[in-house]
Amino acid sequence: MSRARVWVAGRYAPSVCVLLIVLAGLAPVPEYWITLANYIGLYSLVALGLVLLTGVAGMTSFGQAAFVGLGAYASAVLTTQYAASPWVGLLAALALTLVAAAALGAITMRLSGHYLPLGTIAWGLSLYFLFGNLELLKKFDGITGIPAIKLLGFDLNSGRHIYLLIWFTVGLAVLALLNLLDSRTGRAIRALKGGLLMAESFGVHTARTKLLAFVLAALLAGLSGWLYAHLQRAVNPTPFGLSAGIGYLFMAVVGGAGQVWGALIGAALMTVLSDWLQGVLPALLGQSGNFEVIVSGSLLILLLQRAPGGVWPMLVSGVQRLRPKSTGTLPTPVGLRTPALASALPRRQQPTAGSTLLQVQAVRKTFGGLVAVNDVSFALAAGEILGLIGPNGAGKSTLFNLVSGVLPLTAGRVHFMGQRVDGKPSRWLAGAGLARTFQHVRLLPSMSVIENVALGAHLRGHCGPLASVLRSNRREEASLLAEAGRQLARVGLGDYALREAGSLALGQQRILEIARALACDPALLLLDEPAAGLRHQEKQALAAVLRQLRSEGVSVLLVEHDMDFVMGLVDRLVVMDFGTRIAEGVPQEVRRNPAVLEAYLGGVD
Amino acid sequence: MDFSIALILAQDGMTTGAVYALLSVALVLVFAVTRVIYIPQGEMVAYGALTIASLQSGKLPATAWLLLALGMVVFAMDGWRHLRHAANRGSLSRSALAHLVWPLLMLGLLHVLPSPSLLGQIALTLGVVAPLAPLIYRLAYEPLADASVLVLLIVSVAVHFVLLGLGLVMFGAEGVRSQAFSELRLHVGPLTLTGQGLSVIASALLIMACLSLFFGYSVAGKALRATAINRLGARLMGIPVAHSGRLAFLLAGLIGAFSGVLIGPVTTLYYDSGFLIGLKGFVGAIIGGLVSYSVAAGGALLVGLIEAYASFSASAYKEVLVFTLIVPVLAWRSLTSHGQLEDDE
Numbered sequence: 001m002s003r004a005r006v007w008v009a010g011r012y013a014p015s016v017c018v019l020l021i022v023l024a025g026l027a028p029v030p031e032y033w034i035t036l037a038n039y040i041g042l043y044s045l046v047a048l049g050l051v052l053l054t055g056v057a058g059m060t061s062f063g064q065a066a067f068v069g070l071g072a073y074a075s076a077v078l079t080t081q082y083a084a085s086p087w088v089g090l091l092a093a094l095a096l097t098l099v100a101a102a103a104l105g106a107i108t109m110r111l112s113g114h115y116l117p118l119g120t121i122a123w124g125l126s127l128y129f130l131f132g133n134l135e136l137l138k139k140f141d142g143i144t145g146i147p148a149i150k151l152l153g154f155d156l157n158s159g160r161h162i163y164l165l166i167w168f169t170v171g172l173a174v175l176a177l178l179n180l181l182d183s184r185t186g187r188a189i190r191a192l193k194g195g196l197l198m199a200e201s202f203g204v205h206t207a208r209t210k211l212l213a214f215v216l217a218a219l220l221a222g223l224s225g226w227l228y229a230h231l232q233r234a235v236n237p238t239p240f241g242l243s244a245g246i247g248y249l250f251m252a253v254v255g256g257a258g259q260v261w262g263a264l265i266g267a268a269l270m271t272v273l274s275d276w277l278q279g280v281l282p283a284l285l286g287q288s289g290n291f292e293v294i295v296s297g298s299l300l301i302l303l304l305q306r307a308p309g310g311v312w313p314m315l316v317s318g319v320q321r322l323r324p325k326s327t328g329t330l331p332t333p334v335g336l337r338t339p340a341l342a343s344a345l346p347r348r349q350q351p352t353a354g355s356t357l358l359q360v361q362a363v364r365k366t367f368g369g370l371v372a373v374n375d376v377s378f379a380l381a382a383g384e385i386l387g388l389i390g391p392n393g394a395g396k397s398t399l400f401n402l403v404s405g406v407l408p409l410t411a412g413r414v415h416f417m418g419q420r421v422d423g424k425p426s427r428w429l430a431g432a433g434l435a436r437t438f439q440h441v442r443l444l445p446s447m448s449v450i451e452n453v454a455l456g457a458h459l460r461g462h463c464g465p466l467a468s469v470l471r472s473n474r475r476e477e478a479s480l481l482a483e484a485g486r487q488l489a490r491v492g493l494g495d496y497a498l499r500e501a502g503s504l505a506l507g508q509q510r511i512l513e514i515a516r517a518l519a520c521d522p523a524l525l526l527l528d529e530p531a532a533g534l535r536h537q538e539k540q541a542l543a544a545v546l547r548q549l550r551s552e553g554v555s556v557l558l559v560e561h562d563m564d565f566v567m568g569l570v571d572r573l574v575v576m577d578f579g580t581r582i583a584e585g586v587p588q589e590v591r592r593n594p595a596v597l598e599a600y601l602g603g604v605d
Numbered sequence: 606m607d608f609s610i611a612l613i614l615a616q617d618g619m620t621t622g623a624v625y626a627l628l629s630v631a632l633v634l635v636f637a638v639t640r641v642i643y644i645p646q647g648e649m650v651a652y653g654a655l656t657i658a659s660l661q662s663g664k665l666p667a668t669a670w671l672l673l674a675l676g677m678v679v680f681a682m683d684g685w686r687h688l689r690h691a692a693n694r695g696s697l698s699r700s701a702l703a704h705l706v707w708p709l710l711m712l713g714l715l716h717v718l719p720s721p722s723l724l725g726q727i728a729l730t731l732g733v734v735a736p737l738a739p740l741i742y743r744l745a746y747e748p749l750a751d752a753s754v755l756v757l758l759i760v761s762v763a764v765h766f767v768l769l770g771l772g773l774v775m776f777g778a779e780g781v782r783s784q785a786f787s788e789l790r791l792h793v794g795p796l797t798l799t800g801q802g803l804s805v806i807a808s809a810l811l812i813m814a815c816l817s818l819f820f821g822y823s824v825a826g827k828a829l830r831a832t833a834i835n836r837l838g839a840r841l842m843g844i845p846v847a848h849s850g851r852l853a854f855l856l857a858g859l860i861g862a863f864s865g866v867l868i869g870p871v872t873t874l875y876y877d878s879g880f881l882i883g884l885k886g887f888v889g890a891i892i893g894g895l896v897s898y899s900v901a902a903g904g905a906l907l908v909g910l911i912e913a914y915a916s917f918s919a920s921a922y923k924e925v926l927v928f929t930l931i932v933p934v935l936a937w938r939s940l941t942s943h944g945q946l947e948d949d950e
Contacts, residue, residue, distance in 0.1 A: 060755050062762075107932055117758055118642070118891055121884065122931040125924060133921040246762050253759055294770035300763040305748045308756055 018171065025164045034159050036275060038231060040268045041166035045224035047251040047263035048173050049217030054249065055258030056181065057213040058193040059109065060117040062245045063124030067218040069131055069240025070097050071225025076143040076235045077136065086149045090226050097222030098215060105214040110207060124245045131237035142236025149230045162231050169227065170264070173220055176469045177260050180216075182334050183468030183477060184454075184461045189213050190444055191455055197406065198442040202520065203430040203459035212465060221248075250300060256310025265312050273299070329498040330448040334474070335481030336497075341474055342482035345460045348433055348521045351417060353383035357524055357555050358403070363412035363422075365398055372398040374579040375412065380524070385546070385556040387566040387587075390576035391599055397439065399576070400528050400559045404436050405429045417523060431459055433523035437513040439532060445502025449493060449512060452501045453484035456519030487515040491545050507538025511545055518554075525549070525556045531565045539565055563600060567591070575599070612796045614913045620802040622909020623809035624650075624868045626902040628886025630816065631860040633901050636890075637833035638853040640754050641746055644761040646861050647883020648768035649738060653865020654874045655772070657730040658781035663720060667775035669712050669733050675740040676704035682743075707736065723786065731862050738858025739851040741768075747847060765880065772876035780878075783869035805867045812860065813902065829853060881924070885912070888931050904934075 024037065046064050054060050074096040075089025084092075108119040132140045148157035149165065156162040180186045188209050191199040196206045229235050247270065255266025274292055281291040307314055335342075351357055358380040365373040373395045380386045390396050401407040403414055405426045414422040416432060424432075435456070443452050457480050463473035488494050491511050496504060501512060510530050517525055530546075531539050539562075546569055549556065560566050566573065566587070573590045575583040577599040583590050590596055628646055635643040656666040683700040711733050718725060745764050749756060789800025820826040831839040832849040840846050868874070868882070889905025908927060915926040 054755075060758070104932075115891065117755070118887060119931065122888070122928045125884070126928040126932075129922070129924040129928075133925070243766075246766075249759065250763075290770045290773050292770070293766040294774075297763040297765075297767035297770065301745050301760055301767075304752075304756055304760055304763075308749075308752060 021167050022164070025160070025167070031159065034163050036271065038159050038163055038166055040264075040271045041163075041170045042224045042228055042231070043248065043251055043267035043271060044170050044264045045173055045227075046221045046248045047255065047267045048170075048177055048260065049220035050248055050252035051257060051260055051263045052177060052180075052189070053213050053217035054252055055256075055262075056193070057189050057210065059210060059213065060249065061120040061214075061217070062117055062242060062249055063120035063127070064217065064221045064248045065240045065242070065244035066124045066127035067097050067101060067221035068225035068228065068244070069127065069235075069237065070100055071222030072229035072235045072240070073131065073137055073143070073225075074222075075226045076146050076229045079147050080143055080145055086147060086226075086230050089229075093222050093226040094219055097218050097225075101215045101218030102211065105211045105218075109210040109214050120245075121242060124242050128237055128241045131240060140237055142234060144234040146229050146233045146235070148233065156230070159231065162227070166227055166231070169223065173223075174260060174264070179471050180465060180468045181260070183473055184458060184463055184480060185212070185465045185468045187447075187451055187455045188458060190447060194444045195442055197426065198438065200426040201404070201430055201436055202456050202516070203427050205427060216465070254300065254303060254310055256312035259310065259312040262310055262312035265315070266310070269311065270296075330500060332498060333448070333451055333454075333477070333481055334471070335454070335477030336450070336485070338474055338478050339482060341478035343475070343479050345457065345479055345483050345521070348523060351382040351523060353381075353553060355382050356380070357382045357417060358557065359415040360403065361413045361415070363399065363402055363414065364410045365402055365407065366410045372579050373402065376576065376579075376581045378574045378581065378584060380555065380557055382523075382555050383553045384572065385550050385558060385570045387570035387573045388557060388559045388576065389561060389563060389566055389573060392561060393578075394561075394576040394599075395579040396559045396561065396576055397528065398579075400526065403557070404434065404526055430520060433521075434526060435517035435520040435522035435524075436526040437510065437517055437528055437530060439528040441506065441509045441513060443501040443509055443512060445500065447501055448498050449501050449504070450481060450484050450488060450497040452512060453487055453516045453519050454480050456487075456516035457483050457521075460521060484519055487518045490518065491515045492541075505538070507534050507541060510534065511542060514545060523555065525554055527556060527558045529560055530558070531560060531562050543569055609796070610917070614917055615910065616796070616798065616802055618910035618913030619906065620805045620871060620909070621868070621912065622906035623806045624864045625882070625886045625889050625905035625909050627809050627812060627860050627864050628883060629889035629901040629905040630813065630898050631857040632886055632890040633898055634829075635853050635857045638829055639742070639746065639750070639850045640757060642754070642758045642761055643857060644758075644880075644883065645741065645765045645768050646857060646886065647879030647881070648765060648772060649734060649858055649861025649879070650865040650868065650882050651772060651874055651876060651879030652734045652737070652768075653730055653862035654783060654869035655776045655781060655865075655876065656734055656862075657726050657866050657869055658783040659776070660721070660726045660729060661784055665715050666733060668737070669708065669715055671771060671775065672733055672737055672740070673708035673712060675737065675744065676708045679740055679743050680704040703736075704740070727863075727866055730866055731859060734862035734865070735855060735858035738854040738861065742851055742854040747850065750847070750850065769877055769880070772879075776876045778876065780873040780875040781869075782873045783866075785870040801870055805871065808863070808867055812863065816856075825852060885909075885927060888927065888934075891931060892934050
């Protein structure tokens with residue numbers, strides 16, 4: 001097969017897949033394959049939720065099976081004991097999952113790192129034992145006699161009949177997830193993996209966003225549970241236990257957590273493998289053991305050791321090698337594909353040049369007995385570039401963190417545009433017009449350059465998850481991406497829009513961070529040691545960008561320890577040493593100031 | 606529930622709680638040194654109990670064969686590395702000693718001593734089951750030593766499944782209860798103290814004391830602590846971090862197998878009982894934040910007590926109560942860490 005043909009095949013692969021899936025439901029395929037496909041579909045739904053929750057948002061859950069159980073039991077109880085229609089059951093299943101996930105998520109989603117998966121194990125087990133002990137749910141015997149789903153006059157009372165419904169649902173879920181990820185909400189969810197501080201600094205409400213990802217994943221699981229109950233026509237607690245929850249996570253990881261298509265691949269692979277092993281192993285090794293878990297467990301360990309990214313990325317890189325020319329660019333976000341819809345985003349009322357923008361009054365920060373910032377005061381006027389410099393350990397970064405809302409003040413006040421802002425969280429400051437960059441670059445390395453910038457414009461859009469899923473956010477997406485493109489062009493990175501952010505050089509990444517901050521439409525730009533670790537040429541490129549911003553009237557607070565770098569750039573300088581302000585003034589004066597010379601070059605005894 | 610029942614339940618709770626405490630200490634140790642959330646620790650408990658039970662019934666425990674098999678795989682890996690990278694000869698002979706000679710020695714002893722005394726049984730059980738843990742570390746975790754906590758956690762779960770399947774193959778589906786250490790019964794007022802319960806609590810305390818001596822005064826213990834605090838720093842100080850991992854797993858294996866020996870006479874154990882026992886140790890470890898040994902042990906004791914009282918007053922919901930306990934604890938943990946935006950990984 002020629003390379004061009006492979007490329008064409010890749011382009012039409014999704015539609016061919018859809019066609020095959022539909023045909024398989026209509027053609028006389030053996031019942032066994034239909035059953036297998038039904039289960040793959042049900043598992044895919046749960047795995048899709050985990051792709052969003054674990055792969056994209058970086059939160060691990062072992063408890064998804066419990067949500068499948070909630071969905072299944074909700075519909076089972078309503079349809080058997082209250083003779084409700086399965087469609088009422090669906091609403092109840094989704095509502096119950098929503099409420100339970102919101103309650104559990106409100107507690108557990110605040111946990112960081114490894115507490116979270118352990119917490120999900122705990123409530124996963126609790127819910128399982130609850131299913132098995134409640135009289136209403138017929139304890140461990142379970143509920144039987146669940147009616148079939150009626151659709152357009154058809155009774156979906158066999159596996160073959162429900163097959164198309166299951167895969168139609170999977171298709172919708174895939175589409176919804178792809179739409180969601182390529183949107184303002186999706187970028188906020190993806191930003192969770194880049195560190196909460198970064199996301200909060202651009203106005204993302206991280207606690208709410210985490211909860212959103214968790215609830216969406218739970219809803220997909222509950223949906224799968226509803227389908228399961230009406231496919232099996234009976235439910236008992238066993239398939240909703242912890243090992244099932246672990247199995248779902250395995251599917252997502254094997255497929256490649258973070259990859260929407262990986263969920264389907266993982267679900268298919270694990271289901272077919274375990275089915276095959278269940279058939280083959282007893283014939284090879286006798287009936288006396290559960291050899292399937294031994295073999296599949298060992299295979300999983302080997303897979304993680306050889307390919308920690310999962311199967312889907314391996315497939316993708318395999319296909320890419322066959323493609324005619326790999327440009328190394330990422331797919332175009334939907335907002336860029338419809339530039340005609342874009343309109344200019346509303347802009348902030350900028351303060352008049354020369355008025356006081358930022359006022360820092362006797363700010364103090366102590367860590368135990370150490371006074372890191374000792375009653376420092378300074379003011380910054382609109383349209384000015386103020387450099388905050390000092391040798392290593394002078395307290396610049398601490399002061400920066402005080403102004404940017406990362407650390408609480410011990411004493412003193414900070415006013416920004418006339419409002420008192422000390423003690424306000426980073427998210428609030430972003431809304432007030434304070435945008436920042438990070439000393440250690442914080443980008444989402446696997447996301448495209450332009451989407452990283454669009455994240456900076458988060459607060460300038462309003463569409464939520466529902467609009468993202470339904471794509472009724474097209475105008476806003478086009479406007480946000482257009483704005484991101486403008487900011488990229490402004491700093492000279494316009495040609496890199498669709499490259500992976502992680503593939504840029506450090507100097508370009510720093511400039512990218514400036515573009516992201518500019519996308520906030522800030523009144524003041526806070527730059528935290530933007531030149532640290534850059535080579536000479538990169539510093540020159542950065543200085544050129546900053547000079548251009550100055551000519552455009554952008555106000556900047558520049559924290560830096562490289563004196564030469566700031567000298568030609570800033571309007572005024574504040575010099576710190578040992579937590580104290582030792583000098584302030586225009587660069588030429590400061591350069592001659594004996595206290596500054598002593599701090600930088602050492603005193604002459 | 607009257608006072609005497611409450612006392613009996615307290616004693617039950619303390620007994621199982623002591624075992625959970627041992628497990629939680631082992632889990633904290635493994636996590637601190639290797640960042641592995643060691644879910645299969647529960648299987649070590651089950652293996653320990655089932656191994657000593659099969660010794661008592663005069664059978665050769667199948668875990669000895671597992672030890673030999675895993676040892677051979679690891680030795681083959683070492684040999685392969687030796688051939689490719691020409692490491693020093695000493696390391697290969699040490700590997701042979703640990704991975705071939707020791708399992709064969711254990712198998713030999715098991716053949717020579719068909720019915721050893723109780724102490725002999727315990728020693729053989731520890732000798733067979735405990736070295737499984739560092740072998741598992743070598744095979745499953747060491748190649749991924751730099752992976753994220755999440756990947757290591759998923760590997761842990763996979764290892765748990767493998768060991769669970771192997772447990773069924775080796776021991777079958779029947780439950781066992783090993784012989785009690787002592788039939789002693791002491792009547793103190795309204796309370797009957799069983800010798801078994803007392804010996805479990807005493808051994809748990811003894812092990813904790815030994816551990817604190819080990820960490821406080823031995824070079825190996827201090828090296829482990831250093832690795833736990835700062836891997837890179839420890840490596841720069843010349844501490845072989847990989848060895849620290851193996852040592853931590855060996856200690857966890859010893860504690861796990863011994864916990865199995867302790868809990869074996871108290872309750873009937875099946876090949877799959879270990880998981881829940883290990884998880885309850887986890888609840889304790891989480892209460893301790895996976896960092897503090899003493900808080901973790903106290904938390905695990907609390908879990909044992911809650912379980913004992915819950916099984917009396919609402920036995921069907923015993924597990925629900927124990928695992929729901931973790932949710933308020935987690936909520937409290939997240940409230941105390943509130944405001945820290947920086948992720949700790």
